[in-house]
Amino acid sequence: PKHPAQPLTAATYPLFLKTHAILSSAIELFVAGAAGGIGQPLSLLLKACPLITELALYDVVNTPGVAADLSHISSPAKITGYLPKDDGMKQAFKGAELVVIPAGIPRKPGMTRDDLFKINAGIVQGLVQGIAEICPKAFVLIISNPVNSTVPIAAEVLKRANVFDPTRLFGVTTLDVVRAETFVGEIVGSKNPSELVIPVVGGHSGETIVPLFSQAQPSVDIPADKLDALINRVQFGGDEVVKAKDGAGSATLSMAYAGFRFAEKVAKAVKGESGIIEPSYVYLPGIEGGEAIQKAVGVDFFSVPIELGPNGAKKAIDIVSKANDAEKKLLSVAVEGLKGNIEKGVEFVRNPP
């Protein structure tokens, strides 16, 4: 269920108290890549979140400045910034319950997410090795692209260290969901598109992204002559931003919003709030309900709506089998693309280049 923001009146006072009750058992969070285009606004949103007690920022540049700046905000989170020197990664990871990784280079016009693999694969591998050693029980949220391959890399690194728990590893695909809500909202004239539930499944790049409008809640009526363009816009919406930024990078502010939305949902579920569901790119065979979906789609890593709980991914929800015929065609294209992306990630760790 969604909880729309309410003004603080006598009627909403208990809600306010509840926020503070949650606060007393809050969460330590760590952001790797914290000084970047996504990292900075994401850290701002996390610093402002009352669920967070400690926020550690790590990057190869600029974190002392970002942390000093954010530290003047009067929210509860204690904030620290670390650089690689003085064993900074170790210091930052220590005690982290939740780790968000938006580290790595973003796209420029003409690039696909797969073009980022060469550089970002090694960055994600290095950071996840640190997690395996220092905070192996942390929930790990991967934003760095290509997500379709970086999540399999993370899983492989954690497996090799014997600390892989599939219910704690998430590829963040929330921006695809947020875009789908927004673009559908424009078509159906919704006053608050974030209240629409538009499941987006598959992966996180181009044709591997599959919006399932047939499963929207409440149901939405997309005119037939607008459907193809809408699907294309959800799949390639990131390109609009890359083009408009004209060489200065890809989505950062909308991604920070989406990354925060997912991190906050995980934190709330960990602290006991029930009924929280959000799609995420996960290792299906390791999650309740995931094996049947894995058998149906034929790939191990796939994004589906995940019910979150105190231990992370509680249940994978099968909406894929309910897709209509046109959506099933999109799904088979997505799976073909994903196979190669997943293989590339796994091979990167098993047989280093």
Ligand code: NAI
């Ligand atoms: P950016 O270049 O502005 O920031 C990346 C940051 O990572 C930089 O501050 C850099 O110093 C840091 N970094 C590099 N190597 C590091 C390491 N080993 N340890 C710690 N930090 C390191 O890039 P931006 O725009 O913030 O994008 C970051 C990543 O997020 C990119 O890979 C991008 O493709 C991806 N992305 C993912 C989205 C998604 O939906 N999952 C959406 C948009 C972007």
